[in-house]
Amino acid sequence: MPLICVASPKGGVGKTTFAAGLAFALQRLGLPVTVIDFDVQNALRLHFAAALGDPRGYVAHAEQSDWQRLALQTSGGIGLLPYGTVGEAQRLRFEARLAETPRFLEEALRGILSIPRMVVLADTPPGPSPVLNALNAIADIRIAVLLADAASVSLLPQIEQGLFYMPQATRSPLPVLYIINQVDRRRRLSADTTEFMRARLQGALLGLVHRDEALAEALASQQSIFAFDPGSAAAHDLDTIARRLGELLGDLEPHAFSVHRHRAERPIPHG
Template structure:
């Protein structure tokens, strides 16, 4: 299986919508997908049509199956009944994956909170890739530079993805060009996810983007991201 953790460089960058959109695009390419919510906010399942009050999730020790959304897409929410005293760990997640036994060609997409140490997994597990979501704004630029200063050689399986890109904003365009120079194509995903109201509308309908707005600009962006993901992940 191919594990892709999607994590914001800070809160509010939109990793949950990235997981949902990428799942929809990978399914369009014929790839099986298992999307897992690692965030206590428990919002990922809404993108896949689950009821907002669905209590089940991977943090419940009795949860033994994911919810099947379509033939190639399954989702495992965080759960609403998780005990704060028994915060789930990546080791627990590994046990859940062993129990679910996804097929070897499955893309396991993790919606990861910002405080989860995914980079440590990159050093020890070659199956794991990290998509760190950024927006083309000054705050993300500062946080990105903190990372580069603290870790001059970032892991090869860590990549940065620009979300909610608005090309009409000059600062956003300038930051995109600057990051391309600083990071290059190996670290910066060559495609961006444009700001598109269709993403919000899809969540309001509790549908994946490929179902709600298959011809939207954002869906074309996610298809480009899915093609990049397949080339990059399966080649490593």
């Protein structure tokens, strides 16, 4: 079933918080969800109330052919594959295998993706990486998270020209989709930059997430934003994005690794 890659060319854009919030939002639509943390910082687990000292993760056992057995079940019912606590040598071996064995990742995820209606969300480290290249090759939906600031605007050509998610290496029928995160319309620069990016991205813009302290407060209380403050702006934004994604997921063919889609890219429906 669908594999969604969440990435960004730069750090500090709130990508992991967005990925976690999106997981909860998709679950609220009745979809089973598994999240995978591909970032050595191992921070995604904190959004799902994992213990700070829990060293478990899939990277230490990545040689197993089926990572479905390594998934942890969170209290909220979302499956979680944390990166785990590993040494530098293990990290380098894992990244080398991703780069040198093209089918390694798709074989490892085969079991999880074969679960009916399962949505798998992959959170990646910032910038180019071996895991981004591996995910780009097999993801159904590729999301780029940016901020409403000048630095993100300067990165748009890099993404649009295929220098981040490489178009020649992907099998997805969809173009790269964008999230503008931490939008603050009270600030002139943020508001103006948001409107510029909306006009430029048009149908490729998946949605906006407004700056909302409730997200940080929900994390501190170890709750989802929907449990902590369901009426918050962030909860509304994430729900809207999840519903739009739900429409896209319903239109995708089932995930089939070796006979994946070969038709031309098509635009996403306008919301």
